[in-house]
Amino acid sequence: MTAQFPRHDTRLDRFVDRYAARTHGMKVSAVRALFAVANRPEIVSLAGGMPNIKDLPLGDIASNMASMIASNGMQVMQYGSGQGEPRIREQICDVMALEGISAHPDDVMISAGSQQGLDLVTRIFCDPGDVVLAESPSYVGAIGTFLSYQAEVVHVPSDESGIDPQALRETVGRLQAENKRIKFLYTIPNYSNPSGITQPWERRLEVLEACRELGILVVEDNPYGLLSLDAEPVPAMRSVDEDVIYLGSFSKTFAPGFRVGWVLAPHAVREKLVLAQESATLCPPVFSQFAISNYLENSDWEGQIALFRDMYRVRRDAMLKALADHMPSGTSWTHPIGGFFVWVTLPAGIDTQAMLPRGVDARVAFVPGAAFYADGQGARNARLSYCFPPADRIVTGVERFADVVRNELDMLNIFGVTAPAKHPQTSGPGADIY
Amino acid sequence: MTAQFPRHDTRLDRFVDRYAARTHGMKVSAVRALFAVANRPEIVSLAGGMPNIKDLPLGDIASNMASMIASNGMQVMQYGSGQGEPRIREQICDVMALEGISAHPDDVMISAGSQQGLDLVTRIFCDPGDVVLAESPSYVGAIGTFLSYQAEVVHVPSDESGIDPQALRETVGRLQAENKRIKFLYTIPNYSNPSGITQPWERRLEVLEACRELGILVVEDNPYGLLSLDAEPVPAMRSVDEDVIYLGSFSKTFAPGFRVGWVLAPHAVREKLVLAQESATLCPPVFSQFAISNYLENSDWEGQIALFRDMYRVRRDAMLKALADHMPSGTSWTHPIGGFFVWVTLPAGIDTQAMLPRGVDARVAFVPGAAFYADGQGARNARLSYCFPPADRIVTGVERFADVVRNELDMLNIFGVTAPAKHPQTSGPGADIY
Numbered sequence: 001m002t003a004q005f006p007r008h009d010t011r012l013d014r015f016v017d018r019y020a021a022r023t024h025g026m027k028v029s030a031v032r033a034l035f036a037v038a039n040r041p042e043i044v045s046l047a048g049g050m051p052n053i054k055d056l057p058l059g060d061i062a063s064n065m066a067s068m069i070a071s072n073g074m075q076v077m078q079y080g081s082g083q084g085e086p087r088i089r090e091q092i093c094d095v096m097a098l099e100g101i102s103a104h105p106d107d108v109m110i111s112a113g114s115q116q117g118l119d120l121v122t123r124i125f126c127d128p129g130d131v132v133l134a135e136s137p138s139y140v141g142a143i144g145t146f147l148s149y150q151a152e153v154v155h156v157p158s159d160e161s162g163i164d165p166q167a168l169r170e171t172v173g174r175l176q177a178e179n180k181r182i183k184f185l186y187t188i189p190n191y192s193n194p195s196g197i198t199q200p201w202e203r204r205l206e207v208l209e210a211c212r213e214l215g216i217l218v219v220e221d222n223p224y225g226l227l228s229l230d231a232e233p234v235p236a237m238r239s240v241d242e243d244v245i246y247l248g249s250f251s252k253t254f255a256p257g258f259r260v261g262w263v264l265a266p267h268a269v270r271e272k273l274v275l276a277q278e279s280a281t282l283c284p285p286v287f288s289q290f291a292i293s294n295y296l297e298n299s300d301w302e303g304q305i306a307l308f309r310d311m312y313r314v315r316r317d318a319m320l321k322a323l324a325d326h327m328p329s330g331t332s333w334t335h336p337i338g339g340f341f342v343w344v345t346l347p348a349g350i351d352t353q354a355m356l357p358r359g360v361d362a363r364v365a366f367v368p369g370a371a372f373y374a375d376g377q378g379a380r381n382a383r384l385s386y387c388f389p390p391a392d393r394i395v396t397g398v399e400r401f402a403d404v405v406r407n408e409l410d411m412l413n414i415f416g417v418t419a420p421a422k423h424p425q426t427s428g429p430g431a432d433i434y
Numbered sequence: 435m436t437a438q439f440p441r442h443d444t445r446l447d448r449f450v451d452r453y454a455a456r457t458h459g460m461k462v463s464a465v466r467a468l469f470a471v472a473n474r475p476e477i478v479s480l481a482g483g484m485p486n487i488k489d490l491p492l493g494d495i496a497s498n499m500a501s502m503i504a505s506n507g508m509q510v511m512q513y514g515s516g517q518g519e520p521r522i523r524e525q526i527c528d529v530m531a532l533e534g535i536s537a538h539p540d541d542v543m544i545s546a547g548s549q550q551g552l553d554l555v556t557r558i559f560c561d562p563g564d565v566v567l568a569e570s571p572s573y574v575g576a577i578g579t580f581l582s583y584q585a586e587v588v589h590v591p592s593d594e595s596g597i598d599p600q601a602l603r604e605t606v607g608r609l610q611a612e613n614k615r616i617k618f619l620y621t622i623p624n625y626s627n628p629s630g631i632t633q634p635w636e637r638r639l640e641v642l643e644a645c646r647e648l649g650i651l652v653v654e655d656n657p658y659g660l661l662s663l664d665a666e667p668v669p670a671m672r673s674v675d676e677d678v679i680y681l682g683s684f685s686k687t688f689a690p691g692f693r694v695g696w697v698l699a700p701h702a703v704r705e706k707l708v709l710a711q712e713s714a715t716l717c718p719p720v721f722s723q724f725a726i727s728n729y730l731e732n733s734d735w736e737g738q739i740a741l742f743r744d745m746y747r748v749r750r751d752a753m754l755k756a757l758a759d760h761m762p763s764g765t766s767w768t769h770p771i772g773g774f775f776v777w778v779t780l781p782a783g784i785d786t787q788a789m790l791p792r793g794v795d796a797r798v799a800f801v802p803g804a805a806f807y808a809d810g811q812g813a814r815n816a817r818l819s820y821c822f823p824p825a826d827r828i829v830t831g832v833e834r835f836a837d838v839v840r841n842e843l844d845m846l847n848i849f850g851v852t853a854p855a856k857h858p859q860t861s862g863p864g865a866d867i868y
Contacts, residue, residue: 013702023558026709058507066500073492077689124457148713255511257720268447275460279582286691
């Protein structure tokens with residue numbers, strides 16, 4: 001048959017008048033095109049947050065999964081529970097016990113990656129205009145999700161121990177005086193993305209105490225928790241407060257391609273989350289859940305995490321040494337004890353978003369700090385990740401980065417400013433910056 | 435360490451004052467507890483919409499997937515594209531060509547099941563109070579999603595050929611006179627869930643023509659399209675109108691446990707959908723996409739669909755014959771030429787939701803018709819599915835169902851009414867009624 005309705009020119013958005021209000025905030029990130037370029041092999045990408053999974057025992061995983069399909073294919077390929085499969089929820093309770101959490105499998109809901117857990121938590125709590133509190137800086141993907149629900153993201157001043165409880169009290173007081181509705185505090189206490197900062201135990205208790213007094217829910221996001229590089233992990237906030245909504249993930253401790261994360265929440269909240277999950281996907285990926293269950297059952301997953309730690313430790317050390325060796329004076333950076341990221345602070349006047357094209361030209365990619373703020377801060381910051389490239393490439397990348405910064409400082413000395421220092425926040429983490 | 439914060443009684447919802455407005459509409463379906471009971475082996479469930487995947491070649495799938503992991507594990511277990519993997523988007527274009535659709539892979543976005551496609555389409559288009567038009571009756575999971583975005587669902591009167599174009603014009607005229615914003619028409623033209631009705635080609639063109647004149651977007655949901663039982667499928671609406679937003683799925687033609695569906699949309703809309711997807715999950719399930727790609731590449735998937743058709747045809751025939759043999763006079767039902775469902779209409783005065791406990795007591799489960807309306811209609815209807823139980827169980831189930839209906843009619847004759855005839859719509863498809 002022939003087309004009875006005309007083909008339109010689809011380059012312009014003819015649908016622009018039809019979208020929901022929330023959609024007008026969804027824009028392609030300005031740095032996205034650059035990251036596409038950054039995937040070229042000659043460029044060292046210190047931008048990506050992809051875990052390095054090359055040491056996984058692929059042969060064992062392949063044969064275990066084949067057995068699972070042959071023996072239980074009818075179940076693992078069928079629809080499943082909206083809450084997630086019972087067995088993996090039990091196993092997740094064992095995983096969380098490693099960080100001091102005592103939980104019941106019925107309080108766990110599986111999500112399509114912890115990103116979806118965050119999406120559904122935001123969905124059930126946030127009306128347009130509600131406030132979400134976050135560290136300063138905070139995870140770009142979380143900020144994008146909060147904004148997609150038309151929430152307002154307010155950064156709480158944070159220091160080298162994470163959120164400052166006194167600043168938290170002041171921020172909440174100010175917002176309440178403005179009659180803002182604060183829905184929750186979103187925090188990544190372990191090896192935060194992007195700052196690499198770990199919140200000490202005493203500070204966690206102070207933040208929890210402040211939130212309890214102020215009536216603020218805490219959402220604790222802990223994708224990197226088991227990837228401690230120097231010492232045993234600090235226990236999770238959830239380990240002492242059962243009202244904390246806790247987000248976990250297998251993306252960094254096993255593999256992200258299965259898209260399996262979880263939310264541990266008080267019973268009533270978990271019930272709402274499951275209703276939201278059914279409306280969003282009917283059920284989270286069933287095959288993926290069984291695949292991970294199978295891996296946890298049949299492989300030495302704790303031994304594998306120890307291997308991952310050893311590998312990331314070498315890379316972290318390479319990055320910190322290269323920064324110390326090459327960065328010009330007036331710059332500083334964090335010293336992560338786990339996770340994937342180092343947060344660099346450059347002299348005032350530098351704009352890392354304007355600097356990025358010059359970085360890519362010099363064959364090094366990083367994420368400009370502005371991506372990790374909803375309010376235009378971060379112009380003088382950059383996130384460098386040491387998770388994906390091998391150590392020698394990391395050293396090369398940091399050398400290039402330091403050269404670019406040095407050139408930028410020269411320009412700053414000559415012209416007084418390198419570029420406009422505020423950029424609008426765009427939605428979504430985009431590309432592979434996670 | 436000891437718990438420093440007290441354990442609360444979690445049976446009451448202490449969080450009720452904190453939820454978003456949309457969350458207050460999320461309630462557990464009244465029939466849910468009954469469906470849990472309906473999974474007991476002595477009960478014939480004609481309620482579930484689960485495909486019967488027992489004829490899949492599990493051995494082949496297992497060995498192909500093992501090879502895939504061993505040879506390409508680093509890619510299939512890593513993060514992927516927010517839009518979905520390029521290869522499967524090409525293969526999906528080949529699948530859609532079977533229903534007359536010519537599409538470019540760049541206009542396809544992968545979703546975590548077509549339910550998530552629907553969720554994201556609703557997300558980008560619907561503000562609270564916006565209207566979504568739907569068939570009468572329409573898919574319970576879609577209604578739940580629309581309501582979760584606080585959209586108003588308005589059913590367009592439909593007949594044995596699906597949506598009535600004249601009634602569509604009248605409905606739109608009335609809504610526009612009320613200054614309602616209509617966002618799209620949601621329609622399942624093939625073997626509709628729950629009605630089993632197939633819209634003839636000429637009627638599809640009339641509906642498209644009306645929508646074009648009225649300026650209404652069309653969202654065509656086609657999970658069952660290739661499961662025609664008597665003749666070749668009618669071409670999709672999208673085959674003649676590139677503005678149609680089309681939802682597809684592998685859940686019924688392969689297996690639902692991978693949670694892979696897709697949306698084909700005009701370029702600008704597809705861009706917004708990908709931004710929404712990244713905010714919702716970062717990327718749809720990567721491993722699942724490669725698994726299905728692998729299946730399409732290495733297995734006789736068209737031959738498998740032919741096998742599925744043969745199996746469902748036997749079951750459909752068994753159900754229709756049993757209904758003809760056993761149902762009392764004054765009842766009627768649809769005669770599907772594909773898909774999974776028969777829609778039964780009982781005499782006025784019957785309330786199938788009130789009848790359900792008596793059905794379960796008589797060891798047969800069905801879905802009360804009210805689930806498929808947002809406005810309280812459907813009290814005299816029931817959805818019977820023939821997809822999952824074997825033919826002899828279907829016959830037993832229909833015999834039991836007919837007995838329950840007969841008893842109900844006796845009660846109606848004695849008391850004049852069996853129960854209140856309107857029930858509030860609750861959110862989410864719940865359990866396994868899909």
